[in-house]
Amino acid sequence: MNLSLPDQNMHSSSEGCLDDDKPDIMLPCFPSSPSGHISIGASPEGEHPMTDHMQAKRARVENIIRVMAGSPNSRQHGDSERSDTDGKDTREAREAYRENKRKQRLPQHQDHSVGGPVSRRPGSSSSDTCNTKDEECHKLKEQLHSMQRLLRQLQEKFLQVYSQEEPEHDSRDEMEVAIEHDTLGETTDTYYVGTGDDFERKNSRVTVDCRDRMKEVSYVVHQRESHNLQETLKQELSRAVNECVDKVFKKVSSKGLELSPGKHADSTQEQPPAGEAALKPRSLEYYESTEAQSSQDQTEALSLVVRKPAVTPLSSVTPSVKRPYPVHQTPFQFNYGTPLHDSQILEHLLKYGPHSNFGALPCMPPSMDRTSPDSVDLPWDSIAMRSKVTSMTVDNLCLPHVKIECGELFFCLNVNVNIQEGLTPSHLKKAKLMFFYTRYPSSNVLKTFFPDVKFNRCITSQLIKWFSNFREFYYIQMEKFARQAMVDGISDVKDITVSRDSELFRALNMHYNKANDFHVPDRFLEVAEITLHEFYNAIAAAKDSDPSWKKAIYKVICKLDSDVPEEFKTSSYL
DNA sequence: ATCTTTCCTG
């Protein structure tokens, strides 16, 4: 991990904030953030005004993804998924008990300026525009080619799925031939000569359409060397992707994924455990049939529904796929500073699948089998493609206006694609690092910065509890060192400083950044120093005789939160 | 009344 975030992401002055008397609404004092504190990614849910239709559609697709991939996280309690390094066997039972006991709803308050500025530079000015344009053009061309390649892979995978489900039609070879031809540049309309299978025809049509779309983009690339090239190409490129993916998805839908309208219920309701059979590949027909026959027992939000394996005996073709992605997979690094290309997104999806973790790994609950990493790639491929197709279309759905900033597209994908249930040690690590920026994160902030976590009451409480524990340790240290300063006979608060050499800092760093592989922002040192001063002053004024003397200090400190850098949304913190 | 936070314990 080489995270060394620039300190200008932090508040540079605390005084301005201190004057604010509203602890719930933070007013970031960004000297260098014209875009301010508006989060572009926003929260994974709800903040994009979506129609009911869209939400229902999205919920259905999410459910499809989950079911099809047989997510290892499809089990019941989020907490039971937590990687349990301390080996307490009673944890799950305790969690279940706690979950049942808890009645409170998720905290929804205090949404202070989620997310920091997106350091998206307005682009270089006039001087080097020529070279820049050439570079841009070249990059875009590369993107285009890459996307074409990926599209072919997509189609190939797509066909693999169907050829497995419908072995009577050996359509795959046919498609491979088509792809081969396409690769060789043989424009042909003979794609769907052959089986006469309707689906094949449709899919081939998709292929042709997509390819034609790509050709349009190519045409633009070659024709437009003008000053608007960059934007034009971006739009063309992205539109092409969206259109193609959408077409693919529509074929999937027409093939058998039409689900009954979503019955949105309390999303926090319990789900039936999926069991290990949940990860086996299932034919689309299976979904159709079970959807029809068991629709009455679907009382939960579709996105949460996981089919009980007992309902229908599953194919025994692939015995035990426990994990749809490689255990030792390199976490996908994403940097908003360099917007991710669509093709990279596709590539990642193709490589690792929709449930691959762009961020945190490992994310396997201890109960899951980690011993068979070899089994991951084979059957997963077939499952994965369907999920990929639908996953990507989910994002299409949530961005119908074709907002084409790659970063946003990726964020949307990331949210929808890598949903984890349960918090892992890497989530804990990330939370600790976030503490360097925010001591009092709102639940909305937490949701924003843990987009790969499927939140429920329990998870939210746990995350909040983490920060509560962090604070506890923090304040204990502060009090301890403040009292020590008293004992040491320091009479002036100004003589108390917190530097990276300070013992106090070392203690804190050891706690929140044990690996010491994260560059703690200077602002945290400032906040620590302020906190220490507050404690010192209070103790010096003998205010600690008041049982609630710390409250005043908490009130001050809670205003010193900074925005957590965007990188925390997607980067890996392992 | 419900939810958040702190405090204490293990």
Next chain:
DNA sequence: CAGGAAAGAT
């Protein structure tokens, strides 16, 4: 760090 009681906030 989690569990739970209790205080605090709304």
